[in-house]
Amino acid sequence: MTAVALLSVAPVIEGSMAEEVAKAVNALESFDVDYETNPMGTVIEADDVGTIFAAAEAAHRAVDGDRVSTVLKIDDKRTSDESASEKVASVEAALGRPARSDND
Template sequence: MIQAEVSIYPMATRTTSASFYIAKAIESIKNLENLRYEINSMGTVLESDDIDTINQATKNMMTTVHNLGISRVEVIIKIDSRKDKQVRMEEKVESIKKQMS
């Protein structure tokens, strides 16, 4: 199972808000096969069994923002690749919550 957190930062936009660009970037990955995603306030967590799917999703997101007229896009990616067992993103969160008092 591979999980990646992707944060997209459009540079030199006309406003300080990036939500329009991020929404369009996320729309660009909605129909990718073998991809699950979860939006959070600082990025988007992608989940797949295949790194190529993660890479394609990230490329789609970046290209979409460029195609909206943004000439510079910063993309930060953190990848967790686990081969010993399949753990979904929700299970990771639940494991943390169980440890909290």
């Protein structure tokens, strides 16, 4: 995988967004991407930026609402095939520990 992105799709609504966010995450299943959802968004990995744009558009369209806010940040490092997990491992190696707190 060569392109990594952070995608956040959220309806502008009162209360829980969980059901609508689940629709956005589910839309990614139709694309050749790896993804992992976290509390702030979903990290997506794909072979090319075009696939990320298509997946992000599908996720955006999957959410119901009068207003939907979508943020997409792409890292297209063209000189490396380093995956998102390898990027985290590099930071953890530099830290000498996991890149998270011990506060569960």
